[in-house]
Amino acid sequence: MHSLGRHILVEFFGCSSEILNDVPYIENSMRRAAQEAGATLISSVFHHFSPFGVSGVVVIQESHLAIHTWPEYRYAAVDLFTCGHAVNPWVSYNILKQAFQADHGSAIELNRGALELLEKSEVDLGELRDQVTQKLVEPKFSRSVWFTDRDENIALSIRHKGDRVFREKSPYQTVEIFDTYAYGKMLTVDNVVMCTEKDENAYHEMIVHVPMLLNPDIRRVLVIGGGDGGSVREILRHPQVEAVTMVEIDEVVVRASRQYLPSLSHALDDPKLNLIIGDGIRFMQAAASEAYDLIVIDSSDPVGPSEGLFSPSFYEQAHRCLKPGGVMTAQSESPRFNHAAFVDLVQCLRSIFGRDYVHCYLAFIPTYPTGMWSFTYSSKGGADPIRGFDRKRAAAFAAQENLQYYNADIHPAAFCLPTFVKNMLNG
Numbered sequence: 235m236h237s238l239g240r241h242i243l244v245e246f247f248g249c250s251s252e253i254l255n256d257v258p259y260i261e262n263s264m265r266r267a268a269q270e271a272g273a274t275l276i277s278s279v280f281h282h283f284s285p286f287g288v289s290g291v292v293v294i295q296e297s298h299l300a301i302h303t304w305p306e307y308r309y310a311a312v313d314l315f316t317c318g319h320a321v322n323p324w325v326s327y328n329i330l331k332q333a334f335q336a337d338h339g340s341a342i343e344l345n346r347g348a349l350e351l352l353e354k355s356e357v358d359l360g361e362l363r364d365q366v367t368q369k370l371v372e373p374k375f376s377r378s379v380w381f382t383d384r385d386e387n388i389a390l391s392i393r394h395k396g397d398r399v400f401r402e403k404s405p406y407q408t409v410e411i412f413d414t415y416a417y418g419k420m421l422t423v424d425n426v427v428m429c430t431e432k433d434e435n436a437y438h439e440m441i442v443h444v445p446m447l448l449n450p451d452i453r454r455v456l457v458i459g460g461g462d463g464g465s466v467r468e469i470l471r472h473p474q475v476e477a478v479t480m481v482e483i484d485e486v487v488v489r490a491s492r493q494y495l496p497s498l499s500h501a502l503d504d505p506k507l508n509l510i511i512g513d514g515i516r517f518m519q520a521a522a523s524e525a526y527d528l529i530v531i532d533s534s535d536p537v538g539p540s541e542g543l544f545s546p547s548f549y550e551q552a553h554r555c556l557k558p559g560g561v562m563t564a565q566s567e568s569p570r571f572n573h574a575a576f577v578d579l580v581q582c583l584r585s586i587f588g589r590d591y592v593h594c595y596l597a598f599i600p601t602y603p604t605g606m607w608s609f610t611y612s613s614k615g616g617a618d619p620i621r622g623f624d625r626k627r628a629a630a631f632a633a634q635e636n637l638q639y640y641n642a643d644i645h646p647a648a649f650c651l652p653t654f655v656k657n658m659l660n661g
């Protein structure tokens with residue numbers, strides 16, 4: 235070899251789109267490709283770019299392997315750069331071509347640092363080498379694999395342990411669970427964070443206890459969505475509740491949650507719960523009028539199977555199914571991240587329930603992009619969410635149930651909106 239290193243610039247065409255969007259699989263393939271070529275692993279960093287694409291680097295003692303994928307074009311660009319004689323980058327090439335199920339690959343090899351063009355320094359590096367050598371320890375491989383929830387301008391990345399805990403494509407969406415360092419197990423749907431073990435209580439306590447602590451007579455509850463079980467768990471903390479019906483369209487979400495998120499899903503086995511796997515929109519159309527004291531819309535974002543849960547016809551039906559004085563809470567997206575969906579939903583609810591009966595409130599959810607999340611409280615001519623609030627009762631309940639987010643101070647405070655959010659809703 236007449237150069238310091240060999241650099242192979244690779245293009246893989248006609249790969250499996252699914253594989254090219256799968257961070258743990260790509261990371262593991264790249265690590266294997268490095269090891270089987272004879273390299274020593276030092277570190278890896280991999281990112282997912284929602285909804286499509288993975289970028290990552292495996293740092294090896296002999297240089298690096300890097301990748302960027304375009305699943306929508308079934309294409310991956312890969313750099314294989316190795317130094318020294320011990321590592322053969324063509325071994326990595328063959329492993330990756332097979333791993334990505336590429337129809338074909340093309341590659342050019344460059345010699346990096348051609349020795350005839352280099353002159354070795356006469357500077358005595360001996361002292362420097364000695365110092366460094368003294369500090370050297372056996373390389374310890376470290377992984378840095380990231381899940382990213384993003385739109386074209388804003389992203390939130392969460393580091394996870396790299397190996398997939400759960401992944402299944404249902405007829406509706408791809409359901410995955412990752413084991414994250416900061417937030418425990420994390421449920422995602424089509425590459426969007428649904429909840430994590432560590433901060434799900436903010437979402438579920440706020441969507442449930444705000445209406446329930448205002449209305450002590452809530453006995454019959456309907457949940458649309460909520461397949462992870464968090465909302466049902468919170469509802470069943472209230473002993474006066476007689477019956478809960480939950481309609482979740484995707485059985486895979488329920489199964490994944492039962493298996494890997496027991497702290498959320500344990501309430502799904504409660505005898506008061508009637509769990510229906512089915513379409514919430516159809517269920518609501520067929521449900522009896524004035525059947526429920528509380529309806530909770532615990533949906534994912536307004537794309538895919540949840541799109542219809544953001545439509546006026548759905549909320550007209552929900553209004554019909556509420557008893558007089560009954561309440562509906564809905565997750566209503568992030569004012570910053572999903573501005574249009576947030577404003578449209580609040581306006582839609584105002585047109586159905588009446589402007590004075592729709593109130594927006596906020597909670598801080600660190601694992602949703604921007605952290606700021608909104609809910610709407612809409613009543614069928616019922617209690618005002620602040621004037622009707624029994625502070626003492628809320629404080630006693632929060633303490634007795636050891637709630638982690640909801641408390642008697644946060645209840646009224648959550649309805650105080652920043653000026654820019656007020657302006658969005660009044661514009």
Ligand code: SPD
Nearest residue numbers: 427428429460533534535
């Ligand atoms: N952007 C994600 C919004 C998800 C809201 N629903 C979460 C379901 C938790 N039960």
